Amino acid sequence: MTDSKAKIARQFIEAIPHSRALGMRVDHLQDGVAEISMPYDEALVGDPQTGVIHGGAVSALMDTCCGAAVICHPEAMSATATIDLRIDYMRPATPGQRIAARAECYHVTRTVAFVRATAMDEDRKRPVATATGAFTVERARETAK
Amino acid sequence: MTRPRPEPVQVVKQRRDAALSALVHGVPYIRFLGIEFDRRGDELTAIMPFDEKLIGNPMLPALHGGATAAFLEVTAIIGLGWSMLWEEMENGKLDPLAVDAQHLPRLPKTIDFTVDYLRSGLPRDAYARARVNRSGRRYASVHVEGWQDNRNRLFAQATGHFLMPPPRNG
Numbered sequence: 153m154t155d156s157k158a159k160i161a162r163q164f165i166e167a168i169p170h171s172r173a174l175g176m177r178v179d180h181l182q183d184g185v186a187e188i189s190m191p192y193d194e195a196l197v198g199d200p201q202t203g204v205i206h207g208g209a210v211s212a213l214m215d216t217c218c219g220a221a222v223i224c225h226p227e228a229m230s231a232t233a234t235i236d237l238r239i240d241y242m243r244p245a246t247p248g249q250r251i252a253a254r255a256e257c258y259h260v261t262r263t264v265a266f267v268r269a270t271a272m273d274e275d276r277k278r279p280v281a282t283a284t285g286a287f288t289v290e291r292a293r294e295t296a297k
Numbered sequence: 298m299t300r301p302r303p304e305p306v307q308v309v310k311q312r313r314d315a316a317l318s319a320l321v322h323g324v325p326y327i328r329f330l331g332i333e334f335d336r337r338g339d340e341l342t343a344i345m346p347f348d349e350k351l352i353g354n355p356m357l358p359a360l361h362g363g364a365t366a367a368f369l370e371v372t373a374i375i376g377l378g379w380s381m382l383w384e385e386m387e388n389g390k391l392d393p394l395a396v397d398a399q400h401l402p403r404l405p406k407t408i409d410f411t412v413d414y415l416r417s418g419l420p421r422d423a424y425a426r427a428r429v430n431r432s433g434r435r436y437a438s439v440h441v442e443g444w445q446d447n448r449n450r451l452f453a454q455a456t457g458h459f460l461m462p463p464p465r466n467g
Contacts, residue, residue: 170361173350197325199404206326207407208370212363216353219362231354234362238411 153183153224161224171216174209178220179252184260186220188213189252203247207281210271211239213253214283218267221255222287228260230290235264237285245280249273255283265289316386317341319396320378324371324404330364332371339383343372343425352420360418365443369425369455370410373439376427377459378404403462405437410457418452421445435461 162178165171165188174196180187190213198206215237222232245251255269269283314336321327321334330351335342345351345368353361382402385391396402425443432438436458443453 167355168361169350169352169355170364171353174363195325195329200323200325201403206324206367206371207410208330208363208367209326211366211370211410211412212361215361215363215366231356233354233359233417234412234414236411236413237362237366238409239366239407240409241407244406 153181153226158182158224161220164223165216165220168216170212174212176213176216181220181224184221184225184257185255186217186224187252187254188217188220189250191250192248197247199244202244204244205247205251207239207241210241210245210251210281211237211283213251214239214255214269214271214281215285217253217255218257218269218283218285219287221257221267221269222260222265222289225257225260225265228257228265228289232265232287232290235286235288237283239281239283241281242279245271245273246275251280257287260289263289312386313383316382316396317379320382320402320404321375326367327371327375330367330371332368334375339380341372341376341379341426343368343375343427345423345425347421347423354417357417358420360420360423362412362414362418365414365418365423365453366410366412366455368423369412369441369443369453370407370457372425372443373410373427373441373455373457374404374407374459376441377429377432377437377439378402380429380432381461405459405461408436408458408460410455412453412455414453416450416452419445423452424448433461437461 196209253271259266265287351364
């Protein structure tokens with residue numbers, strides 16, 4: 153992936169209002185792989201007794217990261233939309249720690265991109281959540297034949 | 298055989314609304330998304346009023362898939378938590394006045410959650426209802442439907458599995 157394309161993709165992702173509201177940061181983008189992280193924030197807590205972040209916020213991080221992996225895939229360009237996304241929650245994220253997601257777009261057809269992702273906190277051995285999803289592929293208009 | 302006089306309607310409504318409010322307003326993330334719940338008897342409708350910060354595609358514009366997923370997940374968890382709370386409240390096991398931010402009933406934990414995106418989410422208010430398809434001692438399965446202008450044109454639906462909290466007092 154060229155530096156200019158990566159830069160455009162990064163700007164595109166960092167301009168998404170909902171991702172900004174959750175404080176997401178693009179850590180890495182390259183050829184169908186995206187890494188995006190989100191800081192701990194008390195406003196995102198789902199269980200006030202433990203201070204654990206709500207699963208919905210982790211879903212938003214996963215969705216953004218999976219979409220980013222599609223956008224930066226060499227065969228899929230411009231925008232994408234989620235067709236479906238399944239999240240498995242392995243354990244509660246540790247309160248106070250940043251959550252980092254890594255998504256990989258592992259297969260692309262003419263119309264669909266298949267993605268899987270993992271979310272970790274500072275304990276890099278035990279995932280917080282994993283996700284699998286299908287996304288739309290919107291190719292740049294093909295030249296007339 | 299004499300039947301006890303039914304409670305005045307205001308008393309019943311106030312008790313139920315107070316319990317629902319404690320359940321919903323105790324969770325910071327629900328406040329962050331601005332989600333409220335409308336109650337008719339035991340049936341809940343979740344409402345997520347439109348806000349700029351829910352946008353995922355500023356060009357269309359469309360709601361962020363993550364905001365939609367979070368909305369449906371909140372609807373499922375509150376729907377399931379509410380059904381448990383309702384039972385305890387109506388059979389007198391739980392004093393709703395004891396339910397406040399410090400003494401919230403434990404909510405179920407999400408095991409997995411799958412969202413189908415059927416249409417792009419418009420920059421308008423969104424609504425959702427959860428249906429508890431199975432609720433056992435340990436696990437529950439919940440289906441959620443989300444719509445905007447037309448009840449019959451869902452923009453998203455979801456199914457999730459949840460781990461039930463351990464029963465009160467052991």
